Amino acid sequence: MIWTLPNILTVLRLLAAPALVVVFAVLPRPAADWLGLILFVGASLTDYLDGWLARAWQQQSKLGTMLDPIADKAMVVIAIMVLAAYSGLAPAIVIPAGLILFREVFVSGLREFLGDVAGTLKVTKLAKWKTASQMVAIAVLFWHGILEHDLSMTIFGLDQSVVAGIMDGSVEDTLGLRREIALIEWTAWGGIGLIWIAAGLTAITGADYFLKARPHLRD
CATH class of the missing domain: 1.10.287 (Helix Hairpins)
Structure with missing residues (x-):
């Protein structure tokens, strides 16, 4: 694996998904909500940034192309699961x-x-x-x-x-x-x-x- 910045951002976004579950399982609220929001918004921003950097710097890779949609779906699915479990709504x-x-x-x-x-x-x-x-x-x-x-x-x-x-x-x-x-x-x-x-x-x-x-x- 080539550790380019776009690939690093994609991997970090992928790791942020399970980290979201850990945050709500370990931290009290509203600290968990704050950190959950920061993790999710940060991951969402890297979704645009890593693809833009990969194209701008000619650093597209097969691994990055494979991990990018997985990281997107993992973050959305786990965030929705957390909200369904912990949200008052x-x-x-x-x-x-x-x-x-x-x-x-x-x-x-x-x-x-x-x-x-x-x-x-x-x-x-x-x-x-x-x-x-x-x-x-x-x-x-x-x-x-x-x-x-x-x-x-x-x-x-x-x-x-x-x-x-x-x-x-x-x-x-x-x-x-x-x-x-x-x-x-x-x-x-x-x-x-x-x-x-x-x-x-x-x-x-x-x-x-x-x-x-x-x-x-x-x-």
Whole structure:
């Protein structure tokens, strides 16, 4: 293996996926949410950077080409699994999460079966939008977890009548609770909406890939 910078970034992105599970298994929240968000956003940025550097520096390699989609899918699949297990929004995101996981497993198996033929099935612009929507949705959901736990720490120990007074406006909101709660609601609905959009695009691109592969599946 040639340790070029693009290959190093790809390997780091691949290692970030299992590290995400370790973070939530070991660290308390919201520290786990913060580190999870940093790991995921950092990995998402390297997804663009490693490919751009490899092309710009003429450092494309077979290993990098092979690892790149694996690292992408590993990060998305594990992040969705973590959110389904730890997020307070799990009941609302478990169905789109299941659709995304099913599509990724199905298409990966289809590509493995097709072998060399799979390389002739080009990645569409819609597939790129699918990946982008998944990454944005997951980042927003991690951010929601941070805000939710930050709020619980803010109101911990406060008298409930004080909290109620802040919410109805009878007590001065020196803590910025109303603004923080509004932001939590926005990230909740935004994250749920984005993950459903991502699931829809994921299903469409999966069906498109299958239809294109059908001629190669005939006996």
